[in-house]
Amino acid sequence: MSDRQIDWIKLQKALAIEVETGFRDIVGKQYRFSEFLCLNLGDPSTSLSLEHKRQCQELASRFAQYPGLELSDRQHLIAKTRHFILQVRQTSPNPEGLRVAETAVTGKIPVTKPLVAFDSEITPDRPLLYLPKVGARKADVLAKLGLQTVRDLLFYYPRDHIDYARQINISQLQAGETVTILGTVRRCTCFTSPKNKKLTILEIIIEDRSGKIRLSRFLAGDRYSHRGRQETIKRQYPPGAVVAASGLVENNKYGLTLKDPQIEVLGDRQDAIDSVTIGRIVPIYPLTEGIAAETIRQAVIEALPAAKRLRDPFPRAFREGYGLIPLKDAIANIHFPENHEIKQAARRRLVFDEFFYLQLGFLQRRNQLRQSQTAASLAPTGKLIEEFYNILPFQLTKAQQRVINDVLKDLQKPNPMNRLIQGDVGSGKTVVAVIAILIAIQSGYQAALMAPTEVLAEQHYRKLISWFNLLHLPVELLTGSTKTAKRREIHSQLQTGELPLLVGTHALIQETVNFAKLGFVVIDEQHRFGVKQRATLLAKGEAPHVLTMTATPIPRTLALTMHGDLDVSQIDELPPGRQAIQTSILSGKERSQAYDLMRREIAQGRQVYIVFPLVEESEKLDVRAAVAEHEQLAESIFPEFQVGLLHGRMTSAEKDEAITAFRDNITQILVATTVVEVGVDVPNATVMMIENAERFGLSQLHQLRGRVGRGHAKSFCLLMTGSKSQNAMERLKVLEQSQDGFFISEMDLRFRGPGEVLGTRQTGLADFALASLVEDGEVLEIARDAAEKVLMQDESLASFPLMQAELNARYEKLMGGAILT
Incomplete structure (x- = not known):
């Protein structure tokens, strides 16, 4: 048996991608998905228990058969594997299975040095006004983002990072990558654009041993258009100077270049890079009008020394039990990480915090409710x-x-x-x-x-x-x-x-x-x-x-x-006799086949729904609208049948009349909007045709599909779409492949995110700064488990005063001030 460590994170990512792409056994750079799982699980690490090793090898043998499995069996195997990984990580001393430099040898997670040394007397509660490089004017600007104190700034997390830490030769550049290059200036020009007098262009030719590259920066405004100013800019980059440049590699008419490059002149190739962007993993912050990215970055650098003074609510044993780095290190490295591994460790700690305090608040509330008394004493039999x-x-x-x-x-x-x-x-x-x-x-x-x-x-x-x-x-x-x-x-x-x-x-x-x-x-x-x-x-x-x-x-x-x-x-069980609904994705060319199916069903005494996303035509959206299409369907396509209309703008009496007519089979076809999504129960209806299906969420489509299949006759759901988008087709194929509402909602969450899945933004949906319900489900489960164990140990949190204080500070803010019933 090898002593190789299994990279659980890579396995989880592979499983997630396979789910997102429809369980197709996708081909990666080196292996097929099934081969990758088989290789990794078939040679488990010696740190696992005997039972976990046995389960690893059992799963590996199942993935060897994956290419020949039915779709439902593939879905079941992946769900089982994800559950197993969660189990391993919960019982492992290092549940995250983080593979960062030194971890396997020392068991410790390395901490990078931030841009500034922790030797300042700045405290978290100091107003930003008093930071040396912030001052009154910048403090007023930062206040627009709700940033008043150093603590506010420390917990103002980046929404993303750009990786300029990877340094390569010019000959190795590939479009789409973010990189840093080091080279010598061969030529520099600075001139006014011939097409726009208010635009100045700085062009630098940089060369290293492997090749040359032309870099351009565009400077807007009259202040750059004076010849003297342009000469001053040009002199900053004299021929022979060594420069570092970072940016996104793209192709233009001159070949490969860096888009909007960040450029710094160095004394020589051995000099350290002083820039807060060049050669680093650069934080990207949420901004508002009038606030520059550099303003926030510089302010964060000023504030970072105060991170050492943050009191960590988690005791050391608690952190180590869940594989979490200290809070001060997490804060420093979520802003300016030295490498991807420490950035992920920092993010995981802070995501854990967001989930943990939410669950702690929920569980405390549930425990309090369980201790409260109700006046309603109910007898369960009678x-x-x-x-x-x-x-x-x-x-x-x-x-x-x-x-x-x-x-x-x-x-x-x-x-x-x-x-x-x-x-x-x-x-x-x-x-x-x-x-x-x-x-x-x-x-x-x-x-x-x-x-x-x-x-x-x-x-x-x-x-x-x-x-x-x-x-x-x-x-x-x-x-x-x-x-x-x-x-x-x-x-x-x-x-x-x-x-x-x-x-x-x-x-x-x-x-x-x-x-x-x-x-x-x-x-x-x-x-x-x-x-x-x-x-x-x-x-x-x-x-x-x-x-x-x-x-x-x-x-x-x-x-x-x-x-x-x-x-x-x-x-999780449907009543006996309920049949699977045959679901098909159809293009406009197949519309006549859909209409033929409807005629056949109506001829047998059945009924039909046709659902549209809009009530009336919109100039901005090329979608079929219910009111206009109702006339067309009633007069031209199905003149032999009664065609009803139901939409949200009708009065209650009109809605009731339309539903009653359909329920009593007076109308054979009901043209409707999503008002029929819930509450309309007509067992005789066997066809649901949904126009512009790509405009609906998967959960909503599944709800609409549920309007048919309520009787004993075979039922059909027709998803009409004119979209050529690959993403739209992959989403709709989930409906073709599955009748399981819980699986469909999971896929909907992955495709569209939580706010869209719920239909509208709800006050009851927690607002996270970092955590993603799509990507961080396993951290949420671990945080829930941790919160339960803390409350089992001390329900009042009296022995965890820092946790209680943090909970009080976070919970109302996280839930938007709204506590759920």
């Missing part, structure tokens, strides 16, 4: 529940039963339930919610169900009233469209306690809505509500039990950063 089970026309799935058991356990505790149910489209979340509602009602309490749209609230109401009528229980619907007289009647019945269940939209949180004894709240698609809206509804009872639901499967990383204070249950 005659009402038995009657409901008797009237159910179907058997519950094992997954539904498992989640019901989770809910029943919660309801028997003295503290309020706070549980999220995740489940794919059609997995049966509503039935679970109804059982919990009935438990509250039979215990003498009222319940409320809040949905984000009238369409979804109406759908819930229809389903509930069919069951509640058989149980002889009243239920009402309250939305913005409810008539005044009916609204008053509902308000009265709520206050007297006659009405046990109210379903509605945001109308439920109005001041005039008062419950006699609210004990249970269900919030559907909760990520569409603001934090204050959810809190307002809960305030209408005395610490009521809360069940939140989402049919938009949320990747675990996203769930932890949005719902880290909730208990989560997952319905």
